[in-house]
Amino acid sequence: MKNSFVITRIKKIQIEVNISWFLVFSLMIYTLATGYFPSVYPDLNVSSRWILGGIIALLLFGSVLLHELGHSLVSIRQGIPVKKITLFIFGGIAQIEKEPDEPVKELKIAAAGPLVSIFLFLLFMAMARLLGYIGAPEVLVIPMDYLSSANLILAGFNLIPAFPLDGGRILKSVIWYFSKDGQKATKVAAFTGSLFGFFLIFIGVFLLLNNFIVDGIWLAFIGWFINQESKSSYQSKVLTDIFDKIQVDQFMTGDVVSVDSDISIQELIENYFYKYKFNAFPVEKAGRVVGIVRGESIKRIPAEARGRTLSGSVAIPLSENLVVSPSDTVTTAMTKTAANGVGRVLVMDTEGNLLGIVSNTDILNYLRTYQQLNG
Missing domain, CATH: 3.10.580.10 (CBS-domain)
Incomplete structure (x- = not known):
């Protein structure tokens, strides 16, 4: 991805950050410090809100990275190389060098990310409960509670059966398994992705018209991204089917x-x-x-x-x-x-x-x- 720089390598996978990531990172800190904390934890002082906002934002993007690493490591185990993972404005994306050639491989790779997020949800929830049980300061319990909920939302959103979300890929793998037709499966999953993208755009416009400016723009932008990715994924599958038959x-x-x-x-x-x-x-x-x-x-x-x-x-x-x-x-x-x-x-x-x-x-x-x- 253009305008990205490498921060590290994990298992030979290049981890990079796109400059668009800093926009959403800053927005998240601002939203937590000025909106979430004052309404939910009004006793927190201003400096604690901003510091906690930064810590939570970093840990949340760490969770996104682990989600993508889940996909990547399973992909490598299935014999499909992964070149890099990029953190950008919409979260993260793993660049898998080729599409899985079997529905079961597709299913395993797609399910890995949400399973990691569910594990993190349970882990952070357990840590929050433990810290609360031993009477730890609220400033330690708050991040665990927030990250627990955020990872559950991340898993749930990604499991929506709309390509290119993980749920869409799972849907594709199931249709592919029973129909034996990878192109047909991709077409159906991409269609659901396109519909979901238009739905998010509609909700985004509705929010904009009701003066929820930031939420409306954000949802519409995500909907547009999902819509475009679903179309390009299907086109890519068609190309692969054509050119796989030619030496x-x-x-x-x-x-x-x-x-x-x-x-x-x-x-x-x-x-x-x-x-x-x-x-x-x-x-x-x-x-x-x-x-x-x-x-x-x-x-x-x-x-x-x-x-x-x-x-x-x-x-x-x-x-x-x-x-x-x-x-x-x-x-x-x-x-x-x-x-x-x-x-x-x-x-x-x-x-x-x-x-x-x-x-x-x-x-x-x-x-x-x-x-x-x-x-």
Whole structure:
């Protein structure tokens, strides 16, 4: 996700925070300190309200992180890698590298998050009761009570059968299991997600019209997000079903134009970018592919330095996300083009020979033709 920065890694999963998270974090502290505490705990002094608000906000987002880690760790156990977890304005999202290929896997991954939240609900409730029993200060009991309720709400909301919420994924897995049709299951679950999204937007507008400005905007925004995600999830499933059936060697563009790492950037611009009108080229050194050079990389080189700067020095080094084998599916190629930020992958055999290329343009052109021929 753009505008995010990494804070740590857990089990090789990158944990990052999006700048939008700070907005909701600040809003939560403000709401707790100026609204919740004064009405529920009027005896708390002002400084305690703000300090407690900050502590509770951090612990609540820690709960959200644990919820997403539940999904992620179960996903990894099911053989599906997880690249990162991002905390953002709507909470958290785990970037699972591919969709589960079996309904039971989908069910296990989807159920893991709410189960973690239910466990945290019970844990915080038990701690609140224990602290109350031993006569601990109210300032220690309050966060436990609040976090207990918040995790129960988090679990309950996520279990609503509306895709892409966890409940929607559970619904999808059940329909998929009995119908044996993953695309149909995704379509039904996405439809419920779209309906729920419109429902939240309607409630949000209603609240706005009745002067509940913040709550109305927030609900409408969440509804819009769920609606958009449900549609894109179904479209993604359709694409996967199409491209899972096609091997890269049947789809790639052959006769790839590559450049030598020792030519200057000026020569690269004049003899390759302007001539062939591509926005990236494979780079070879001593007959072996070593990376890809992009127009974006060249833009950062001052014009006066382009004659003495070699192409190889600005090439993106070859990596796993830049290469597919001819026997891979186009779905694999599509996943890697989305992840590598280059918009294309090189098709190479086990000996490192360059056989072809698959780009986002190839995928979009195929889809355009497919839709024309299949309605």
